[in-house]
Every structure is written in C-alpha cells, then in structure tokens.
Amino acid sequence: DEALIKKGAKVFKKCKACHQVGEKAKNKVGPILNDIIGQQAAVVSGFKYSKALKQLNGDGLVWSDENLDAFLTKPKKFVKGTKMTFAGLKKEKDRVALIEFLKSHSQ
Numbered sequence: 001d002e003a004l005i006k007k008g009a010k011v012f013k014k015c016k017a018c019h020q021v022g023e024k025a026k027n028k029v030g031p032i033l034n035d036i037i038g039q040q041a042a043v044v045s046g047f048k049y050s051k052a053l054k055q056l057n058g059d060g061l062v063w064s065d066e067n068l069d070a071f072l073t074k075p076k077k078f079v080k081g082t083k084m085t086f087a088g089l090k091k092e093k094d095r096v097a098l099i100e101f102l103k104s105h106s107q
C-alpha cells in the first residue's frame with residue numbers, strides 16, 4: 001500500500017549513494033534497480049558485476065521477495081564475495097517496506 005511504499009522510499013535513501021531507480025536511472029557504483037523484483041541476478045546491461053554475483057546468475061538466482069530479503073539482511077553473507085559494500089538492514093519492517101518500494105518500480 002501507499003504508506004508502506006512511502007516508508008520504503010525513506011529506507012531507499014540508504015541505497016541512493018550507489019543505486020538509482022526511475023525513468024532517468026543510471027548505473028552508478030551499483031546497478032539500476034528498476035524491475036529488480038522477479039529479475040535474474042546480474043543482468044543489468046552495462047554494469048560490471050563481481051564474479052560472485054555472476055556466479056549467482058549462472059546458478060539461476062532470481063530476485064524474489066525472499067531472496068532479496070535475505071540478501072538485504074546481510075549482503076556479504078548471502079553473496080560471499082559480493083562487491084556491494086553495505087552492512088545490511090537489520091529491521092525486518094525496513095526490508096519489507098523497501099521491497100514494496102522496489103515493487104512499485106517493477107512491472
């Protein structure tokens with residue numbers, strides 16, 4: 001719902017140092033996150049992923065709600081060797097809201 005998306009937009013501020021969403025989004029330190037929900041890992045064109053994330057793509061990993069929730073809890077635990085330097089979101093409510101926000105930027 002709208003309130004959750006709004007909360008998620010606030011949480012997304014923590015991601016904005018590296019990621020963009022929306023019409024004018026570009027790859028920065030991290031890849032564009034439009035359409036990330038339900039998308040295969042490591043497929044954003046023009047972005048240079050780590051070997052670890054490319055391996056996940058090879059394994060067929062899809063960014064389902066569950067996988068994204070696990071990744072965002074502790075990125076370096078879910079993807080050993082990822083170059084995403086972010087400690088993670090400890091609060092489940094924050095992750096739920098953020099995922100809702102990312103859904104609002106997915107098809």
Ligand code: HEM
Pocket residue numbers: 011012014015016017018019029030031033036040041042043044048049050051052053063072081082083084085086089098
């Ligand atoms: C990768 C989300 C914070 C840098 C990713 C991916 C997702 C994601 C879903 C995988 C993308 C794909 O498979 O195409 C988020 C969210 C964040 C966040 C929701 C905030 C809660 C950050 C921050 C940084 C960062 C703060 C920079 C300090 C990266 C990089 C990658 C990445 C470099 C590529 C990782 C690799 O190739 O191993 N992020 N991220 N992210 N993110 Fe983030």
